[in-house]
Amino acid sequence: MPRQARKLSRTGVYHVMLRGINRQDIFEDDEDYRQMTGCLRSLTERYDEMITRTVPTIHVNSIACKAFV
Secondary structure, three states: OOOOOOOOOOOOEEEEEEEOHHHOOOOOOHHHHHHHHHHHHHHOOOOOEEEEEEEOOOEEEEEEEOOOO
């Protein structure tokens, strides 16, 4: 059963973390890594600021900020 959608943040700040189970690799090869960076790049169009740190193969950590309208 899928998760319910999260509520929008009142502050507009979101912390996104991806991590392999038991520190398993989340990027099998360079193509996986390129696809993930492409997805993150496309998210920067939706958010006013995005800070991303990637630890090779096992961890992606992002903070996305949406400006108040």
